[in-house]
Amino acid sequence: MLTELFADASLDSVTGMVKxxxxxxxxxxxxxxxxxxxxxxxxxxxxxxxxxxxxxxxxPLQTSTLSFWDTFEWGLWFSGYLLxxxxxxxxxxxxxxxxxxxxxxxxxxQSRRRFWHEFETEAMRKALQSPLGLRGLAMxxxxxxxxxxxxxxxxxxxxxxxxxxxxxxxxxHGRTLLQSCQxxxxxxxxxxxxxxxxxxxxxxxxxxxxxxxxxxLSQAGNQPRRYSLRPACGLNASTPAREAIARxxxxxxxxxxxxxxxxxQDLDTEFLHDYRICLRKIRSLLSLIKGVYPxxxxxxxxxxxxxxxxxxxxxxxxxxxxxxxxEHLGLLPSSFxxxxxxxxxxxxxxxxxxIHRVVxxxxxxxxxxxxxxxxxxCNNNELSGYAPAAELPVGPLVFSAIYRRYRKIVKxxxxxxxxxxxAEIHRLRIECKKxxxxxxxxxxxxxxxxxxxxxKQLRRLQTKLGEFNDASVQQHSLLAYWDQRKPDAEIALxxxxxxxxxxxxxxxxxxxxxxxLHEFCSASTAALFRQxxxxxxxxxxxxxxx
Amino acid sequence: MTIISSYxxxxxxxxxxxxxxxxYALQESGRRTLLLDLDPQGAVAFYFRMGSAKKLRMxxxxxxxxxxxxxIRESDFPGLDIIPSNLAYRHFDIVLDxxxxxxxxxxxxxxxxxxxxxxxxxxxxxxxxxxxxxxxRASDSIVIPVIPTVLSQRTLEQLTAFFQAEELxxxxxxxxxxxxxxxNKLHREIMAELPLSCPGFLKxxxxxxxxxEKMGLRRMPLLAYSTCCEAAQAYRALCNEILSETEPxx
Numbered sequence: 001m002l003t004e005l006f007a008d009a010s011l012d013s014v015t016g017m018v019k020x021x022x023x024x025x026x027x028x029x030x031x032x033x034x035x036x037x038x039x040x041x042x043x044x045x046x047x048x049x050x051x052x053x054x055x056x057x058x059x060p061l062q063t064s065t066l067s068f069w070d071t072f073e074w075g076l077w078f079s080g081y082l083l084x085x086x087x088x089x090x091x092x093x094x095x096x097x098x099x100x101x102x103x104x105x106x107x108x109x110q111s112r113r114r115f116w117h118e119f120e121t122e123a124m125r126k127a128l129q130s131p132l133g134l135r136g137l138a139m140x141x142x143x144x145x146x147x148x149x150x151x152x153x154x155x156x157x158x159x160x161x162x163x164x165x166x167x168x169x170x171x172x173h174g175r176t177l178l179q180s181c182q183x184x185x186x187x188x189x190x191x192x193x194x195x196x197x198x199x200x201x202x203x204x205x206x207x208x209x210x211x212x213x214x215x216x217l218s219q220a221g222n223q224p225r226r227y228s229l230r231p232a233c234g235l236n237a238s239t240p241a242r243e244a245i246a247r248x249x250x251x252x253x254x255x256x257x258x259x260x261x262x263x264x265q266d267l268d269t270e271f272l273h274d275y276r277i278c279l280r281k282i283r284s285l286l287s288l289i290k291g292v293y294p295x296x297x298x299x300x301x302x303x304x305x306x307x308x309x310x311x312x313x314x315x316x317x318x319x320x321x322x323x324x325x326x327e328h329l330g331l332l333p334s335s336f337x338x339x340x341x342x343x344x345x346x347x348x349x350x351x352x353x354x355i356h357r358v359v360x361x362x363x364x365x366x367x368x369x370x371x372x373x374x375x376x377x378c379n380n381n382e383l384s385g386y387a388p389a390a391e392l393p394v395g396p397l398v399f400s401a402i403y404r405r406y407r408k409i410v411k412x413x414x415x416x417x418x419x420x421x422x423a424e425i426h427r428l429r430i431e432c433k434k435x436x437x438x439x440x441x442x443x444x445x446x447x448x449x450x451x452x453x454x455x456k457q458l459r460r461l462q463t464k465l466g467e468f469n470d471a472s473v474q475q476h477s478l479l480a481y482w483d484q485r486k487p488d489a490e491i492a493l494x495x496x497x498x499x500x501x502x503x504x505x506x507x508x509x510x511x512x513x514x515x516x517l518h519e520f521c522s523a524s525t526a527a528l529f530r531q532x533x534x535x536x537x538x539x540x541x542x543x544x545x546x
Numbered sequence: 547m548t549i550i551s552s553y554x555x556x557x558x559x560x561x562x563x564x565x566x567x568x569x570y571a572l573q574e575s576g577r578r579t580l581l582l583d584l585d586p587q588g589a590v591a592f593y594f595r596m597g598s599a600k601k602l603r604m605x606x607x608x609x610x611x612x613x614x615x616x617x618i619r620e621s622d623f624p625g626l627d628i629i630p631s632n633l634a635y636r637h638f639d640i641v642l643d644x645x646x647x648x649x650x651x652x653x654x655x656x657x658x659x660x661x662x663x664x665x666x667x668x669x670x671x672x673x674x675x676x677x678x679x680x681x682x683r684a685s686d687s688i689v690i691p692v693i694p695t696v697l698s699q700r701t702l703e704q705l706t707a708f709f710q711a712e713e714l715x716x717x718x719x720x721x722x723x724x725x726x727x728x729x730n731k732l733h734r735e736i737m738a739e740l741p742l743s744c745p746g747f748l749k750x751x752x753x754x755x756x757x758x759e760k761m762g763l764r765r766m767p768l769l770a771y772s773t774c775c776e777a778a779q780a781y782r783a784l785c786n787e788i789l790s791e792t793e794p795x796x
Binding site: 156157158159186187188189441 | 594595596616618619620622627765
């Protein structure tokens with residue numbers, strides 16, 4: 001209940017849970033949960049009508065200003081939680097009806113928390129880890145909650161019903177957004193509670209359908225919305241190829257642009273990560289379905305997207321190193337860690353410079369301008385050159401491209417073994433990524449069951465390929481750091497140790513890749529691909545654009 | 547769930563004042579508390595501004611539990627529920643007598659409320675009857691107000707003798723001095739001697755106090771309107787002393 005906001009409960013410093021049997025110093029902390037629906041109270045008159053039948057006495061008015069926090073992806077909201085801060089205390093509550101009735105955890109915090117691992121209590125960290133992931137918390141709304149409890153007494157002076165009047169106000173201007181009333185009947189006095197309810201509804205009270213936090217979010221211009229890098233574009237197999245691709249590109253460009261403000265604030269590393277994925281996906285899409293745009297236009301767009309992504313390469317690399325800092329230090333004996341920690345400090349300093357460069361006003365406005373150019377080019381109805389597949393139905397083009405990609409993967413996998421050069425495995429990884437993009441962009445066209453089975457196997461294979469690649473890239477990066485900075489012997493020793501561990505990890509991944517490939521290229525998977533994606537020989541107009 | 551009884555063979559020793567204030571102190575400490583008034587005089591309901599209980603059907607243990615449950619009323623103090631008394635409780639003995647295992651019935655009935663309450667407090671009528679025997683067998687602790695007078699001393703000895711004769715566990719008897727007047731020489735003498743011959747005496751002493759008398763006018767527990775008077779502090783201390791001995795320490 002809202003009263004919990006004001007309760008001065010003692011907390012367990014480890015678990016963050018409210019300790020049971022803590023001596024409650026407020027009567028309402030021990031009130032039974034009400035079965036009555038919360039009522040919307042239109043005006044004071046409605047409440048005054050109660051005076052005719054009962055004697056009313058009030059408890060002190062309590063006011064509290066709350067700020068609500070969530071991630072860019074609304075991880076908490078869509079997990080059914082609300083995280084709010086009040087008087088240097090963070091509280092996690094179940095959403096329920098937005099009146100913060102079911103507080104789960106809380107902890108004191110003098111300073112702001114951004115990531116789940118910055119919270120002090122284990123229980124809070126555990127609860128937030130999954131909804132937050134790598135995302136940082138930002139304030140999404142702020143509001144003032146007022147609450148006053150009233151006792152209604154009969155002629156003997158016995159309390160026969162309690163009322164909790166709550167209102168939510170704008171934090172800045174103090175304008176009331178919502179007034180509500182919650183009846184708390186007393187056991188053995190249910191008849192009286194029904195009489196109170198009848199009196200209130202007879203004077204205009206009605207079930208409260210508005211939720212206070214939703215109102216505050218709306219006031220702040222923050223509406224929770226699902227965020228996905230696999231948005232639905234409303235495609236079907238007969239959608240003309242150019243229209244389909246322009247639609248996907250449009251959605252992906254919007255997604256890319258929506259990440260720019262977060263990059264600018266440097267709230268978390270996922271903004272840049274997703275921005276780069278959007279650019280890469282658009283670039284890949286344009287080259288995977290050929291003949292849809294004139295070669296000259298295509299080249300120009302791909303160059304723009306490539307340039308944009310390249311400008312953020314170093315920043316992303318540094319993000320990856322720094323995110324893996326604790327993991328990598330943990331791979332070495334403790335005596336090596338302080339020296340190697342200095343290497344990560346160097347990365348952190350370099351990252352500061354990089355982020356300033358990437359998100360400078362000039363860079364971001366250039367990025368926005370270039371994204372606009374890509375958008376205009378992809379939506380331009382006037383083609384500047386020959387684009388033979390532009391008006392063909394997209395379905396056969398996509399299926400043919402997926403099947404072709406699968407055949408290519410099978411072909412490469414035939415040569416994968418213990419002695420295969422890293423570059424060949426890297427090529428296999430890129431082919432798998434292209435196939436994944438195709439399947440994700442056009443998932444609306446693919447039969448759901450077959451698509452799910454194939455994607456599951458593909459994901460498994462990509463995970464192994466990704467681990468192999470990460471280990472490989474990280475070794476090269478560490479060696480490049482050594483080459484450029486020529487660090488002292490202590491750091492070099494740590495670097496050597498880390499490279500050796502990463503090499504072992506890479507070799508392990510190689511063996512696992514072989515296992516996953518075996519599954520992905522098996523007769524049953526091949527048959528599934530054939531049935532789902534291979535076009536009949538009669539399908540015309542496809543081969544030309546391979 | 548712990549069952550505590552406020553009991554004395556002798557009347558006018560402060561049983562109901564103890565039950566009412568102990569119940570308040572228990573809810574104040576966060577324990578879900580049920581106060582069951584077994585005394586047909588119905589003073590508990592008066593102190594909590596309630597009417598008397600509806601008439602109970604008491605033909606068997608299940609009906610009695612249902613009847614008691616339907617008479618539970620929430621007090622003005624969240625966490626404290628009351629089952630007021632009814633004049634019909636004067637027939638409790640006859641009803642219990644008609645049941646099998648008639649001396650242990652009350653415990654079984656009260657077990658029905660185990661999930662809802664941490665403590666059940668019984669305010670008992672001043673006599674030794676079949677109902678009293680049920681209370682003795684149901685209680686984890688029997689708290690006995692003793693005014694330091696010769697008559698009170700005598701009734702305490704009678705009770706102890708009864709427990710011995712009936713082979714009841716004497717250690718659950720927890721007398722304490724009630725309505726004590728420190729200036730009274732006789733009080734002082736009895737207070738010095740009686741605990742020596744009667745083990746289990748609680749250390750806390752409740753003084754005679756006009757504040758306690760005013761409960762009748764205020765119609766609420768002393769602790770609800772006076773937190774710092776000597777008697778209020780003594781009731782809280784008594785509650786803590788009882789809890790420290792009846793509940794396992796963390």
